[in-house]
Amino acid sequence: MSGINGIETIVYGVEDVGICTRYFTDFGLPLIESSESEALFEMEEGSSVIIRPLDVARTEGQGLVGYGVQKVIWGVPNQKHLDRAVKRLSAVTEVSIDAEGTAHFFDCDGIASGIRVFAKQRVFGAPDPVNSLGTINRLNQHRKWRLKANPKTIQHVVYQTPDPQASWEWYRDNLDFRLSDVQEGFGVFARAPGTLDHHSIYWLRADLPFPGCDGQVRFNHANFGVEDIDEVMVGGNYMERRGWKKSIWGLGRHRIASAVFLYLPCPAGGDAEYGCDSDMHDDSWVPRHWNAGFGTMSFMHNLQPWIFDESPWEVRYVEGTTPKRKERAGH
Numbered sequence: 551m552s553g554i555n556g557i558e559t560i561v562y563g564v565e566d567v568g569i570c571t572r573y574f575t576d577f578g579l580p581l582i583e584s585s586e587s588e589a590l591f592e593m594e595e596g597s598s599v600i601i602r603p604l605d606v607a608r609t610e611g612q613g614l615v616g617y618g619v620q621k622v623i624w625g626v627p628n629q630k631h632l633d634r635a636v637k638r639l640s641a642v643t644e645v646s647i648d649a650e651g652t653a654h655f656f657d658c659d660g661i662a663s664g665i666r667v668f669a670k671q672r673v674f675g676a677p678d679p680v681n682s683l684g685t686i687n688r689l690n691q692h693r694k695w696r697l698k699a700n701p702k703t704i705q706h707v708v709y710q711t712p713d714p715q716a717s718w719e720w721y722r723d724n725l726d727f728r729l730s731d732v733q734e735g736f737g738v739f740a741r742a743p744g745t746l747d748h749h750s751i752y753w754l755r756a757d758l759p760f761p762g763c764d765g766q767v768r769f770n771h772a773n774f775g776v777e778d779i780d781e782v783m784v785g786g787n788y789m790e791r792r793g794w795k796k797s798i799w800g801l802g803r804h805r806i807a808s809a810v811f812l813y814l815p816c817p818a819g820g821d822a823e824y825g826c827d828s829d830m831h832d833d834s835w836v837p838r839h840w841n842a843g844f845g846t847m848s849f850m851h852n853l854q855p856w857i858f859d860e861s862p863w864e865v866r867y868v869e870g871t872t873p874k875r876k877e878r879a880g881h
């Protein structure tokens with residue numbers, strides 16, 4: 551694995567820094583410092599979440615509209631990778647390097663982005679063993695008790711863009727991202743090359759008939775990694791007790807990536823997602839093309855009208871990713 555190794559920093563542009571600081575503190579992000587105009591959270595893996603007023607967080611000329619993550623700074627393991635990335639990006643877009651050595655640029659959708667060296671720390675989980683019918687993995691031992699969630703990683707970001715296929719191709723060609731899966735008519739999942747996470751970014755089609763989709767480039771959500779499904783739900787309950795809005799979908803599991811999800815409405819823009827138990831991929835993965843509804847979920851607590859009926863079980867390999875079968879003579 552080499553190249554971009556994850557999300558080093560996300561910078562939110564918000565309406566009220568104080569409210570958003572309280573929100574993310576309750577959500578479980580470790581607060582390092584805060585003032586009326588800025589808050590810094592630092593995850594155990596070493597990545598950062600920065601909260602600023604929208605007009606400060608915006609980059610002049612950006613294509614993204616609305617609140618939410620205004621800038622994603624991607625990490626690379628060392629200067630060699632940073633230099634290589636800057637060289638490649640400079641061929642297709644303007645890149646400026648600031649005093650701290652961070653490269654800044656706009657992606658193809660006008661989303662302000664950056665790259666800097668990221669000494670990403672390994673984080674650890676020890677999920678409780680699971681008992682099942684006739685299978686005992688915990689004997690005389692209860693599951694962990696928790697008070698709240700403590701996310702340790704930023705897993706992925708999601709943006710609404712007009713043409714997810716074009717967005718994906720730009721990240722493939724210029725940042726070496728890998729295709730994970732395609733959700734038909736909805737969007738594309740891609741993995742940064744230096745991670746095993748199913749996806750580091752997802753582009754959702756901006757003109758889908760969903761709330762908040764108006765055809766413009768907008769932030770949708772960020773995912774924060776926790777240990778297991780219990781931590782997801784304890785986190786959700788804690789947020790509810792603290793007075794924050796409940797999740798609309800409730801707890802669920804996507805079929806794509808097998809990931810457990812809980813999306814919580816977020817005053818900083820879009821949703822904040824607790825996530826765990828996602829599939830992990832390396833370059834041996836063969837990308838799938840999924841029926842959108844089928845890929846969306848194995849289950850969700852609050853079935854939504856658009857996905858009320860069981861979706862057709864339609865999955866195939868993405869065209870061009872598997873060798874074509876040769877026609878045999880005489881057949």
Ligand SMILES: [Fe+2]
Pocket residue numbers: 706708771772773823
């Ligand atoms: Fe997500």
